Amino acid sequence: MSTAVLGSAEATTHGHGHDDAHHDLPWFRKYLFSTDHKVIAKQFLVSSLFFLFIGGAFALFIRWQIAYPGKPVPVIGSIMPDTWVTEAGSGVITPEFYAQLLTMHGTIMIFFVIIPFAVGMFGNFCIPLMIGTDDMAMPRLNMWSFWLVPPAGMIMMSAFFVEGGYAAAGWTSYPPLSAVIQSPTFTLSGQTLWLISLFLVGFSSIMGAVNYVTTVLNKRAKGMKLFDMPLTVWALFITAVIITLGTPVLAAAFAMLFMDNFLHTSFFLPDHLVTSSKYFGGGQPVLWQHLFWFYSHPAVYIMILPLMGIASDVLATFSRKPIYGYKAMVFAIAGIAFLGFIVWGHHMFQSGMNPLLGTTFMLSTIVIAVPSSIKVFNWLGTLWRGNIKFSTAMLNALAFVSMFIIGGLSGVFMASAPVDIYIHDTYFIVAHIHYVLFGGSLFGIFAGIYYWYPKMFGKMLNESWGRKHFYWTFITFNLTFFPMHVLGVAGHMRRIYDPNVYDFLKGLGGINEFITIAAIALGFSQLILVFNVLWSLKWGKKAPRNPWRANTLEWAAPAHPGHGNFDRDITVYRGPYEFSVEGRDLDYWPQWEPGKSISVHHHTVAVSDASEESSSVSNH
Amino acid sequence: MSAALNLSHEPITKIANGKLGMWAFLGSELMFFSGFFGAFIVLRNSNYEVFANGSSHLNVWLALINTFFLIGSSLTMALCIHAAEKNDRSKQQLFLGLTLLGALGFLVIKTIEYSDKWAHGYFPSQENHTLFYSFYFMMTGFHALHVIGGIIPMLFMWFRGYSKKGYPYPVKLEVLGLYWHFVDLMWIFIFPALYLMIPYHGAGGHH
Amino acid sequence: MSEVLRVLDMLAWFPENISTFGGELDALFNIIYYISVAIFFLTFGILIYFLIKYRFNPNRKGYNYHGNNIVEITWTILPTILFAAIGVYSDDIWEETKYSSRVPKPDVEILVLGKTYGWYFLYPGADGKFGRNAFTDRSARALMSATNPFGIDSSDAASADDFTTENQFRVPVNANIVMRGSSIDVLHSFFLPNMRVKQDVVPGTWMNIWYNAFKTGKFELACAELCGGGHYAMRAEYQVVSASDYDAWLDQKNGEVKAAREASVPPADTAAAAVASLR
Ligand code: HEA
Ligand code: HEA
């Protein structure tokens, strides 16, 4: 598996990294152990795409089982390993394997797809370019933050070879289920490998985040004040702060759960479990949930904030308008990040936590929806009186906004603790997850890929394939995940192998089949993206320096920047969103272009004597 | 080619990249140990007897000596950085060497403590003491790992210090110093939490 | 077509509600649902309108406008008020259903235990009182075992008539049922869809679960927390019956217990095998 990652990492960059100054580096320093932030971004792109397909394939197994319980998995069912199926060659997956599937699906999608995409890839690619500098503050550290991911992935997948297979306690891994094992001390199980792997991923995240924070604070181009930064950079910066403070708590929890598994301690195991003779109790299962969600709720914002930034940049560029309420957007991001640390209990309303705390967490959760609302309204405000061009990047950004609205609204149902009583752990939650994570994050990621691919690879992504990918994905996505709300309202529990066991779920087979068919179409639609990314690499149109006529600094760099990024000095004269400024012929005004302006009633007006380079007037 | 460009300049915050990065990382480290402390507080309150009893078997004196080792090495670390800034190479070496001694001394005593606990059967999965000693080994273990994580670059810098030019990077020393003060600080929290904050000390026998 | 509409009409899919507070929960769901639908149409309406009206036109320029504080403040405050209203209203119902101080005086008290993969119920029996067991006395938890999941102390006279059922239970209609739930191994979640009740049960502690059914019939209990391979099949049935039927059933059960005790056969138990098959 790792060879696949390495091999393709090479393939995507080979022959395209004609960065002049570095012919002296051996190939593996240039493409594998490169410290160039752009190469590292590409490596994250390749590994995340790879894992998207692994995680997606698991999802399709899940869907098959739910819709056609007891039927053999088509095509590959007959060649599945014996431990996965009820009897050799039957092709029918076992309940135990089903639990492994959903665990690995959730884990991979979150820790190996969305976070590496959103933070690893875009953080690396965008931050140095968009703040006008040559690289990260600590390039070597940056390299390591990628190179922890492939071994972590290998460790995660290697659970295939241990007894009992992959971890099977859900991506949330609640003990005692994730801790009570019959195996003797000092043996590796799927669960311990899961913990080791994610510990490494967490460490990678922290190293990356420390780097981002330092880079943003220390390396901005001349003249760039904090409030001249594009929202993408703001979002990534604040995300990095969340990672720095949240991830280590999860790491501590991992250490404890690891000891419970490996040394049979009992941090999370109470007295008198009637399952194992080899533990001594005194621990608290719910403690894990507190520690886990203390990180994992902020983590959902780690997975959405960078994309909110990216969507903002794309929306502004393609509607040729400044972001409506730039500062409000920044404060909203910061507000979400801060509040994100005090709402974790909303995942635990039914956990047996003191109901008094339920009230508190319900109120804080409801408060956190306010900054999200501000963002939605500001995006709409940005479109207002724009001149909107529907490029593929823009279509995906619009999908991001609209799907995030739906996902956010379902979040409000669950935020109300009494409503959550009934829909907790049903498909209503599954619908919410996918609307925010696929509809939100993944569409945001697609938007970002289409938007920055030209700068990444020096070629334009093919727009016509891009559109096909978008429409197919958008439609099949909604067909797949919208009906899950209905399943949830009907009481369909999540994480169940066969709904037909229950009389009250018997009528839902039709919906489940429908969802599965849509999901297969959705999965195969993603092949268009991969095809497009590869095809355009070779046959794509050569990209100009600034194909979208955008304002931010990355577009001042050469069409396919080499090591060091820029071929000219960068001085920043204004904010990132000066589109359609009065008194200018061009409808954009790059941050690096000298020129004087004044601000009248929330408008920017260019002042004619643009010859004076030194005294630039900012506009907010 | 980038050398010709005016891109990389002095750090905007006036704090060197390495130092700023270390501060951020220490924030992260603080949260890491906070996770343990949070769990410790919760479980201590619900298993008071187990914790009190477990704690009573710890050797406060050894830990106290260790505390002085760490505080002392923190001090010599500061003196070392001071010397480095003043370009006083021989003092720099001296104080770095003392810091190293403090760190190694800490580990030696920790090893004695560990083997003693082990010999008396106080280890994580052991009846009656399990929870307390789980915390004990986990928290002091991670702390000891941090000590080792400090010793490695210290050794490197110390040996480099004997080359002709000495070790000429005061900023890197400062970064290491920040880290080292943090390791010290964590011990200042771990020490009372595990060894002292549990009353009716002496209820059980100790050695 | 009508099938499609049925999917859109989400509220039609709730299973029948049979508990007194279930109606309030459903109503709250409906309120949020209608608010959401309104916001959905509002935001999507605006979005689509803008996309059409301001679509690209080479003769037009965008509008350089950086935003307006009054507008910002308005669309911060309006949702805040709406959210605050939802929060306050929700909290009322939350307190009623979950606060331990609000658990009503029990007409019937039952203990429930989750195990992989099934449910045990303990009734107080003829004397209407639980004897010494893991719930009534913490120290009795040491007695818990696969064959004695409730940790019943058989030397306590009050325990003698307590009886256990497995994967089914019965409650009377129009009565406050208070259940104390726990687990003998991993987490499970006690989910009565028709009753709008869900509560995780955690080994080592006892959770309050209460409800009051207004309708008789036969319904299902599900486990809603992943508990291993057999999680999907951790199903049980329960019956809500009239008060007289309930009394009759109790009499019958008490009789059985008494007969069994006289024959000094240990209480029927199929649990051992199930527990042994744990992973
Ligand atoms: C990117 C990821 C992401 C994001 C952004 C969110 C956003 C939100 N989430 Fe979500 N959530 C998850 C990922 C995410 N979530 C995941 C993965 C889980 C499941 C974990 C598991 O158990 O496996 C989960 C579970 C989850 C739960 C637990 C449910 C349960 O298990 O029972 C809750 C409960 O409160 C919740 C609430 C919310 C809320 C209130 C928001 C808010 O931030 C949403 C705010 C947005 C809006 C409100 C919409 C836009 C606003 C407007 C259009 C303005 C006008 C609107 C109004 C006035 C109403 N989420
Ligand atoms: C970003 C995150 C993300 C993404 C993108 C997805 C994508 C998908 N998810 Fe996932 N999902 C989660 C995050 C995500 N999910 C999480 C966190 C959980 C909770 C886990 C838990 O409970 O612990 C979850 C749970 C979850 C469940 C509930 C399982 C259960 O509770 O029993 C289901 C069921 O339908 C599901 C379905 C899908 C589908 C159909 C897709 C589709 O979008 C997938 C599309 C497919 C692809 C992109 C790849 C296509 C592959 C090919 C074309 C190759 C085909 C080859 C072969 C089949 C060999 N997901």
Ligand code: CUA
């Ligand atoms: Cu018990 Cu799921």
Ligand SMILES: [Cu+2]
């Ligand atoms: Cu959350």
